[in-house]
Amino acid sequence: MAEIVVKYDNKVVERIVTEKRRLSIGRTNENDIVLENRGVSRKHAMIEFNDKAAIVIDNESLNGTFVNSRKVSEEVLRDDDIITIGKYQLIYNSQNSSSTDDAAGFDGTMVLNTKAHRKLVEKDRKERKLVERYGGSLLLGGENTDFSEYRIDRDVITIGKAKFVHVRAKGFWLSGIQAKIVKENDYYKLVNLGRKGKTMINGEPIDNQELKNGDLISVGKSTYKFVEGKNR
Amino acid sequence: MKVALISDIHGNLEALSAILREIEQLQVDDIFCLGDVIGYGCDPGACLDLVDKYASVKLMGNHEFAVLKRLSTDSYTPAAKVSTEWTKQQLTDRELTMIAEYQMLHEFEGITLVHSSPVAPDKWQYILSADQAEPAFDHFSGNICFYGHTHMPMIFREMPDSSPRQQTGHDFDPADDTRYLVNIGSVGQPRDNDPRACFVSYDLENSEIKFHRVEYDITKTQGKMTNAELPDVLVQRLAVGR
Numbered sequence: 106m107a108e109i110v111v112k113y114d115n116k117v118v119e120r121i122v123t124e125k126r127r128l129s130i131g132r133t134n135e136n137d138i139v140l141e142n143r144g145v146s147r148k149h150a151m152i153e154f155n156d157k158a159a160i161v162i163d164n165e166s167l168n169g170t171f172v173n174s175r176k177v178s179e180e181v182l183r184d185d186d187i188i189t190i191g192k193y194q195l196i197y198n199s200q201n202s203s204s205t206d207d208a209a210g211f212d213g214t215m216v217l218n219t220k221a222h223r224k225l226v227e228k229d230r231k232e233r234k235l236v237e238r239y240g241g242s243l244l245l246g247g248e249n250t251d252f253s254e255y256r257i258d259r260d261v262i263t264i265g266k267a268k269f270v271h272v273r274a275k276g277f278w279l280s281g282i283q284a285k286i287v288k289e290n291d292y293y294k295l296v297n298l299g300r301k302g303k304t305m306i307n308g309e310p311i312d313n314q315e316l317k318n319g320d321l322i323s324v325g326k327s328t329y330k331f332v333e334g335k336n337r
Numbered sequence: 338m339k340v341a342l343i344s345d346i347h348g349n350l351e352a353l354s355a356i357l358r359e360i361e362q363l364q365v366d367d368i369f370c371l372g373d374v375i376g377y378g379c380d381p382g383a384c385l386d387l388v389d390k391y392a393s394v395k396l397m398g399n400h401e402f403a404v405l406k407r408l409s410t411d412s413y414t415p416a417a418k419v420s421t422e423w424t425k426q427q428l429t430d431r432e433l434t435m436i437a438e439y440q441m442l443h444e445f446e447g448i449t450l451v452h453s454s455p456v457a458p459d460k461w462q463y464i465l466s467a468d469q470a471e472p473a474f475d476h477f478s479g480n481i482c483f484y485g486h487t488h489m490p491m492i493f494r495e496m497p498d499s500s501p502r503q504q505t506g507h508d509f510d511p512a513d514d515t516r517y518l519v520n521i522g523s524v525g526q527p528r529d530n531d532p533r534a535c536f537v538s539y540d541l542e543n544s545e546i547k548f549h550r551v552e553y554d555i556t557k558t559q560g561k562m563t564n565a566e567l568p569d570v571l572v573q574r575l576a577v578g579r
Binding site for chain 1: 494495496497502503504505507508509510511512515
């Protein structure tokens with residue numbers, strides 16, 4: 106059974122646990138997940154479940170469907186993925202199901218023109234351009250880094266204090282090779298190799314964790330943003 | 338037309354004053370009060386006066402019913418009993434007359450307003466689950482029924498198969514062809530783990546319902562309640578919103 110947690114303004118408004126193979130998402134009450142906001146199309150999107158995966162499919166909605174801040178038309182979901190639709194966030198947790206629906210049109214859906222939505226669209230546009238230019242996943246340099254963009258161009262990227270690593274990090278008590286980014290199937294994961302607690306994703310220390318678009322990596326005092334290169 | 342809906346003030350003057358300031362900014366046409374202006378808190382008289390001054394519709398809550406001796410407090414918690422007795426002693430004849438005129442239910446442009454439940458407004462039932470909401474949908478004729486009593490902001494939406502679906506209270510744009518039961522939360526004693534005062538605004542033309550949360554000086558209210566020797570459990574719960 107899959108679970109979708111619906112949030113508005115960071116507050117949980119509904120938990121949906123389902124065994125259905127398809128969940129429709131939209132503004133009207135014939136949908137399985139009803140999001141009653143004029144920024145949401147009547148039939149906005151769909152989550153399809155098969156035995157192996159869950160896929161969110163945007164139904165050519167006016168304001169779009171975003172997964173981990175990336176605009177998508179179709180996207181395989183992973184646990185804890187955040188689907189943003191209008192002012193709502195839907196957090197996916199696995200065990201399978203969902204499908205497609207007919208075309209959207211102008212159906213009384215309002216173009217979202219909030220500051221937050223504009224920012225999301227603009228950020229997505231910029232990151233897509235970068236991904237296009239570099240042809241794959243990237244790290245964007247944050248604090249205490251010596252690059253603004255770093256193309257992840259091989260299956261293993263090492264991060265640490267040593268001179269020979271791919272990505273240099275700063276900070277006390279850091280190991281020579283503190284962490285690595287490793288390609289696994291279609292995804293990248295971040296693995297801690299050095300001192301515990303010095304490798305974090307979004308502020309949480311990790312041992313080994315899959316990276317998602319928009320994740321903030323910190324190694325010691327250095328921070329990097331992970332931009333996923335798959336053409337979402 | 339835009340209206341503000343307030344409920345369950347419970348003698349909390351600081352919370353009521355704070356939301357009235359917020360409502361002023363919203364430039365609403367009317368304020369509707371869904372009952373329980375008094376009980377629990379230490380400023381029943383001042384709250385009744387403010388509600389009388391600003392609200393065009395005033396509904397009866399179970400706490401008003403109790404001080405008018407139309408309801409036994411036997412089933413009340415010990416703290417609620419103590420505070421009801423305390424409140425009774427504070428109220429003047431003028432205030433009691435004012436309360437006696439409060440309505441049990443009000444209908445307005447296809448909207449129903451009630452304190453506890455449209456099923457039997459004087460039975461003070463709670464609507465906290467879809468099971469409890471289902472019969473309530475058969476007891477109002479329009480599309481929306483606003484209610485209070487539980488202190489928990491909530492939305493029940495009638496689905497095409499007539500079963501209600503429940504969501505926590507949040508801003509939404511009600512559809513013309515769908516029916517709703519909307520709990521507007523509590524001004525003076527929220528119980529949804531958010532201690533901020535809660536009220537709802539409804540813009541009828543644009544069909545927008547918004548839940549507002551407003552901070553107020555909780556410490557001041559608590560100090561006054563402690564000085565009035567009201568039960569400590571009522572004082573403490575304000576800070577945690579439970």
